[in-house]
Structures are given as C-alpha cells and as structure tokens.
Amino acid sequence: MKFRTRAIHLGFDPDPQTGAVVPPIHLATTFAQPAAGEWREFDYSRSGNPTRKAFENAIAALESGVGGLAFASGMAAIHCVTQLLQAGDHIVTGQDIYGGTFRLFHKIINRAGISVTMVPTNDLDAVEKAFQPNTRLLWLESPGNPLLTITDIVACAEIAHRHGVLVGVDSTFATPALTRPLELGADIVMHSATKYLGGHSDVLGGVLVVRDPELYQRLYFIQNATGAVMGPWESYLCHRGLRTLELRIREQCRSAMAIAQFLAGHPAVRRVYYPGLPDHPGHEIAARQMSGYFGAMVSFEVHGDIGTARKVVNSTRLFHLAVSLGAVESLIEQPALMSHASYDPEARRAHGISDTLIRLSIGLEDPEDLIADLQQALAQVA
Numbered sequence: 066m067k068f069r070t071r072a073i074h075l076g077f078d079p080d081p082q083t084g085a086v087v088p089p090i091h092l093a094t095t096f097a098q099p100a101a102g103e104w105r106e107f108d109y110s111r112s113g114n115p116t117r118k119a120f121e122n123a124i125a126a127l128e129s130g131v132g133g134l135a136f137a138s139g140m141a142a143i144h145c146v147t148q149l150l151q152a153g154d155h156i157v158t159g160q161d162i163y164g165g166t167f168r169l170f171h172k173i174i175n176r177a178g179i180s181v182t183m184v185p186t187n188d189l190d191a192v193e194k195a196f197q198p199n200t201r202l203l204w205l206e207s208p209g210n211p212l213l214t215i216t217d218i219v220a221c222a223e224i225a226h227r228h229g230v231l232v233g234v235d236s237t238f239a240t241p242a243l244t245r246p247l248e249l250g251a252d253i254v255m256h257s258a259t260k261y262l263g264g265h266s267d268v269l270g271g272v273l274v275v276r277d278p279e280l281y282q283r284l285y286f287i288q289n290a291t292g293a294v295m296g297p298w299e300s301y302l303c304h305r306g307l308r309t310l311e312l313r314i315r316e317q318c319r320s321a322m323a324i325a326q327f328l329a330g331h332p333a334v335r336r337v338y339y340p341g342l343p344d345h346p347g348h349e350i351a352a353r354q355m356s357g358y359f360g361a362m363v364s365f366e367v368h369g370d371i372g373t374a375r376k377v378v379n380s381t382r383l384f385h386l387a388v389s390l391g392a393v394e395s396l397i398e399q400p401a402l403m404s405h406a407s408y409d410p411e412a413r414r415a416h417g418i419s420d421t422l423i424r425l426s427i428g429l430e431d432p433e434d435l436i437a438d439l440q441q442a443l444a445q446v447a
C-alpha cells in the first residue's frame with residue numbers, strides 16, 4: 066500500500082477489547098511479571114513502553130527499517146549515535162548542519178576524545194578526502210541547515226561503505242514522505258520529531274531508525290543505559306503526527322515553491338536558497354532524492370546588513386519570529402542571531418551563513434497570505 070495509507074493505519078488497528086479506533090496511552094512505568102525471573106515484552110518503561118513502541122514500529126516501517134528508537138529530543142537521538150564511538154574515533158560531517166549538532170560535536174563529544182571534520186558533503190571528493198583510518202561515522206543532513214545544501218546520499222553511502230564507515234542521516238528536513246535514506250544506503254536515519262513528524266509545535270522528540278538488527282541492538286543498549294527516552298504522551302502525539310505527515314509536507318512544499326519564486330523576483334532579495342529552484346546547485350539530486358518535492362524550508366539573503374535582515378524578520382505579522390520548523394504555522398528567523406548563534410562568528414562566515422540570511426519554515430496557511438506578509442515586511446527595507 067501507498068505511504069499515506071500505511072501512515073494512517075500503522076499501529077491504529079481497533080483495540081480488540083473495546084473496539085476503540087485509537088489506542089490507549091500507556092502511562093505505566095512498570096509492568097507486572099508472570100513470575101520472578103519470567104518476563105513479558107514490557108517490564109519497565111525506560112526499557113520499553115507500549116505507546117512508545119507503537120510509534121517506533123510505525124516510523125520504522127515508514128523508513129523501511131527493522132526497528133525504531135524514540136528519544137526525549139532530536140539531540141538525545143544524535144547523542145546516542147555518537148555513543149557508538151570511543152576515544153580516538155573520528156566523525157566526518159557536513160558544513161551545513163543543525164546548530165545543535167555542531168555544538169554537540171564540538172563542545173561535548175570532543176571531551177570524550179572524538180574528533181570531527183566538517184566538509185561540504187555536496188562535494189564528493191572532499192568527503193572522500195576527509196576519511197581517516199580512525200573515521201567511524203559519516204553524519205549527513207540533507208537538505209542542510211540553514212543553506213538547504215543537497216547531499217547525494219547514495220553516492221556518500223557508497224564512499225563511506227568502501228571505507229567501512231557507518232552512515233547516519235539527519236533527515237528532519239526531508240521526512241520519510243520525501244526521502245528514505247535507508248533505501249538509499251544509509252545505516253541510520255534520524256529525525257527531530259519535534260519538527261514535521263509532530264508537526265504542530267507541541268511535542269519535543271527524536272527518533273532513530275536502522276536497517277541492521279545488530280546495530281539496532283547496540284543503539285537500544287545505549288538508549289536504555291543512558292535513559293533519554295521519549296515519554297508516552299509525546300510518543301502518542303508523534304505517532305498521530307505521522308498520519309497526516311504526507312498531506313502536510315506536500316502542501317507545505319507547494320507553498321514553499323511559490324514563496325521561493327516570489328522571493329527570487331523581489332528587488333530587496335539578494336539570493337534565494339531553495340532546492341526547488343532550477344539554479345540551486347543541488348536541484349537535480351533533490352529532484353530524484355526527494356520524490357519530486359523540495360521541502361518546505363526556504364532561506365534567502367537580503368541586500369544590506371545584519372540590521373536590514375533584522376528589520377525584515379521583526380516586521381512579519383503572520384510568520385512568527387521563532388526558531389524551530391516543520392509545524393502548521395509559518396516561522397521566520399535570522400540564523401546569525403538565532404538558530405546558529407552558537408557558532409563563532411568566524412565559523413558562521415566560513416560556512417556561508419551570512420548576517421543577512423533569513424530562514425523560513427513554511428506552514429499550512431494559504432500561500433497568498435504568506436506572500437502578502439513577506440511583501441509588507443520586505444517593503445520596510447526596499
């Protein structure tokens with residue numbers, strides 16, 4: 066069956082006891098055992114919870130994996146992956162990655178003796194050259210953040226596997242409705258469920274899905290031992306979010322395309338970053354890797370300076386001025402002052418994040434209303 070049909074029905078069979086078409090939320094932290102030394106599927110909620118399991122199974126099926134692991138946040142999920150490594154190991158990652166991942170890699174796991182090299186992962190030679198004998202993980206993000214760089218997952222996975230390196234993909238911006246990295250050769254796919262999976266800015270969560278049962282067991286061991294699991298309420302909300310995921314993201318992508326085209330023709334705009342525009346360097350890879358859609362994130366630079374961009378983001382009325390993304394309401398932010406403020410200014414510049422960059426998360430409002438709002442905000446600086 067098609068993605069949307071499966072997304073609606075996975076884990077939502079009527080309850081055999083009551084006929085309820087929505088499963089109950091299991092709040093129990095502990096589960097009675099049949100006898101001492103005998104276990105059923107669940108014994109303690111950190112180790113496993115039926116509501117969390119239902120979400121994990123659903124996302125695993127949608128990502129074509131063997132198992133899912135749900136965490137308290139996206140960062141907890143990425144941190145779990147890094148715990149596969151040990152002192153002396155090395156990670157290769159992209160330059161256009163989530164600010165929190167940059168911080169985790171450079172300010173937390175470096176303390177454990179793990180080093181990181183950042184390369185433009187849309188440059189396959191640079192990826193290949195970055196591998197060292199101690200490289201254990203290639204961590205990709207496509208589309209990237211905040212420049213929407215497109216990385217060829219098939220090609221990168223092929224290079225990494227030739228070097229015996231594990232490939233993880235933060236697929237938060239793409240969602241399984243558009244890209245399924247495990248089908249493209251990745252070993253691990255990760256989502257900040259806080260974004261499109263939840264979809265309504267009301268739940269914090271993260272998830273990993275893998276295709277190798279042995280890797281699943283290793284990650285499960287770390288998750289259970291370190292404990293940053295997703296709670297039952299959050300699990301239910303994320304599971305429910307999957308049911309409308311494809312409808313939401315497709316409509317959001319359509320609006321994003323219209324908005325990117327509007328921005329590209331606006332005199333106050335210096336440059337638009339949207340993989341759906343034919344002049345985006347990753348356009349062709351995106352067209353085949355993202356099911357013909359291009360995501361619902363749009364970034365652009367305005368003419369002027371940091372103050373000009375600040376004026377624009379402060380002037381929208383419909384777009385909320387906020388970090389985060391992926392929900393039904395549209396958001397606007399200035400990476401230099403907000404999402405990527407944890408970068409040193411030099412690192413920001415080196416990664417192409419200019420002071421005048423503005424990032425939009427396109428929601429589900431009518432695109433005409435969104436364009437009108439941007440029009441009036443840009444008129445403040447034109």
Ligand SMILES: *Cc1c(COP(=O)(O)O)cnc(C)c1O
Nearest residue numbers: 138139140163235237257259270
């Ligand atoms: C938000 C986000 C994360 C981190 O997820 P949290 O749920 O905020 O911990 C990681 N990667 C990307 C691409 C994100 O957008």
